[in-house]
Amino acid sequence: MAVINNDYKYLMESKVNSYVSxxxxxDNPYNTDDLLNIICYHITDNTKYPFIQFLLHKVPFCKxxxxxxxxxxxxxxxxxxxxxxxxxxxxxxxxxTSLGIDTTNIDTxxxxxxxxxxxxxxxxxxxxxxxxxxxxxxISRSCILWFALPSEIINIGKICNINISDRLKELFIYMPELxxxxxxxxxxxxxxxxxxxxxxxxxxxxxxxIFGCPKRKVYDTCSEYYFFHKSFxxxxxxxxxxxxxxxxxxxMNDVTQTHSNSGEMIIDNEYGQYIKGGINRYAIFxxxxxxxxxxxxxxxxxxxxxxxxYDQTIFISFKKGSTNYKPNVLVxxxxxxxxxxxxxxxxxxxxxxxNIENADTYMIS
Numbered sequence: 001m002a003v004i005n006n007d008y009k010y011l012m013e014s015k016v017n018s019y020v021s022x023x024x025x026x027d028n029p030y031n032t033d034d035l036l037n038i039i040c041y042h043i044t045d046n047t048k049y050p051f052i053q054f055l056l057h058k059v060p061f062c063k064x065x066x067x068x069x070x071x072x073x074x075x076x077x078x079x080x081x082x083x084x085x086x087x088x089x090x091x092x093x094x095x096x097t098s099l100g101i102d103t104t105n106i107d108t109x110x111x112x113x114x115x116x117x118x119x120x121x122x123x124x125x126x127x128x129x130x131x132x133x134x135x136x137x138x139i140s141r142s143c144i145l146w147f148a149l150p151s152e153i154i155n156i157g158k159i160c161n162i163n164i165s166d167r168l169k170e171l172f173i174y175m176p177e178l179x180x181x182x183x184x185x186x187x188x189x190x191x192x193x194x195x196x197x198x199x200x201x202x203x204x205x206x207x208x209x210i211f212g213c214p215k216r217k218v219y220d221t222c223s224e225y226y227f228f229h230k231s232f233x234x235x236x237x238x239x240x241x242x243x244x245x246x247x248x249x250x251x252m253n254d255v256t257q258t259h260s261n262s263g264e265m266i267i268d269n270e271y272g273q274y275i276k277g278g279i280n281r282y283a284i285f286x287x288x289x290x291x292x293x294x295x296x297x298x299x300x301x302x303x304x305x306x307x308x309x310y311d312q313t314i315f316i317s318f319k320k321g322s323t324n325y326k327p328n329v330l331v332x333x334x335x336x337x338x339x340x341x342x343x344x345x346x347x348x349x350x351x352x353x354x355n356i357e358n359a360d361t362y363m364i365s
Contacts, residue, residue: 008050008181008190010043016113016125022077022084025114025122034078036124039115040092042147043129043181048285048335050181051193053147055095055128058162060144070146070164072123072171085111088124095145096128100137105130118174135210139341141364147340149283150179151192159195160279160343160364161232193283194313196228196329196337199239201266202344205278209342212334213280218326219300222307226337227327228282230315233359237325239279239345240362245272246325246354271353278344279364284329285336286313293317299324307332325356 025036040055061068075091082090085108092110093103112125133147141162148159154172157164172178181190198213199205208214215224229235237246242257244250250257250272258267268275291314293302300316307314313336316328331337346365351358 007184008043008045009184009186010041010052010181011186012115012175012177013112013125013127016115018113020084020114020122022082022087025084026077028120028122034076035074036077036088036122037072037074038088038092038124038126039178040073040126040128042131042133043127044134044338045129047283047338048333049190049193051149051190051283051285052179052181053133053149053340054153054179055092056146056148056164056168058144058146061141068162070148070159070162071168073145075124084114084124088126092126092128096131096133099143099145101131101133103128103131117171135339136341138206138209139343139364141343141346149193149195149340152195154179156195158232160281161360161362191285191287193285193338194230194329195340196230196282196284197232197235197239198228198280198282198327199235199237199277199345200280201260201274202276202278203260205239205280205342205344208280209339212282212337212339219302221301222304225307226331226334228284228329228331228337229327230329232279233356233362234325234328235279236345236350236359236362237354238327239277240273240347240350241277241354242267242272242274247271269352273347273350273352276344276347278342280339281341281343283338283340284313284331285338290315295319295322300326302330312336325354 041052043050043052056070057073058070059066059068075087088111093106096103106128110126110128112127115123115125152159153164157169213226215226217224218227244257249270252270260266266274290312291310293314294317314330318324343364346363349361349363
């Protein structure tokens with residue numbers, strides 16, 4: 001596949017009203033709390049395919065008081081007397097600065113106008129593609145600002161096991177064009193990237209957040225490729241325990257299983273649990289005809305001959321009930337994925353042994 005780069009159009013930008021004022025928004029009968037939702041997006045165009053991400057606000061975890069979930073950022077319009085452009089831009093710049101992102105290149109041109117949905121709710125539209133948002137710093141559970149792929153909002157409804165709000169999902173379902181880029185002649189849509197995960201020790205995830213994951217031999221039946229997990233909960237086994245541990249015992253007297261190549265102790269129990277492990281999250285680029293390879297056994301039989309028949313990313317589908325927790329996304333080319341974020345796992349929630357039955361409780365720290 002050839003790199004498309006700048007060859008794209010975001011058609012939603014033509015559907016906003018740039019003449020709406022603060023007074024107009026305050027006069028909207030549907031705006032009863034003087035809060036304005038913000039659709040803040042970033043388009044990356046130096047990758048195999050250009051793709052869009054959206055800035056989300058995470059409601060903090062507060063058991064019994066608030067539901068931890070991702071929503072759109074909002075800005076209060078109460079007592080504001082500036083223009084709508086400056087109010088929204090100052091809000092977003094303040095948010096991004098808290099993430100350590102340089103906002104120098106964000107100016108008034110970033111503000112595109114007001115988008116009104118089918119329920120007459122209004123959203124400020126702001127494009128921050130002029131700034132660099134990668135690599136992001138280590139993202140913890142307490143961080144309230146995240147970037148999300150459209151496929152995570154629409155198809156998965158979660159990021160790192162944290163739910164995306166139903167209202168936000170509904171917005172993208174009713175207006176799917178929010179997450180879609182077109183070729184410059186607008187005749188074709190550009191494929192949306194999928195999200196995928198890998199896991200390892202904290203030192204390795206830090207390195208891979210910049211350079212990506214290396215090729216590795218996961219299955220005996222095929223050569224080395226770039227392997228990922230389609231889901232966060234399966235990647236937790238890889239990020240919390242050594243490859244020989246997790247749900248079986250390892251030899252604690254074998255330094256090849258308990259220490260890194262540099263001689264550092266990385267394991268602290270007989271199930272091979274890492275002293276400190278984590279997760280990398282990626283965007284995986286693939287076309288709509290991406291291959292799904294279905295396994296008829298509980299283990300993989302995919303071979304280089306099968307892989308060579310296809311040009312694109314391959315998803316490996318195991319039989320229902322399979323206990324194979326190995327990566328199930330195979331990527332052939334280095335430019336077909338991009339690191340998005342990395343996270344440390346909350347060891348308190350992992351317990352000593354990996355158990356897929358606890359998948360819903362696994363979380364980043």
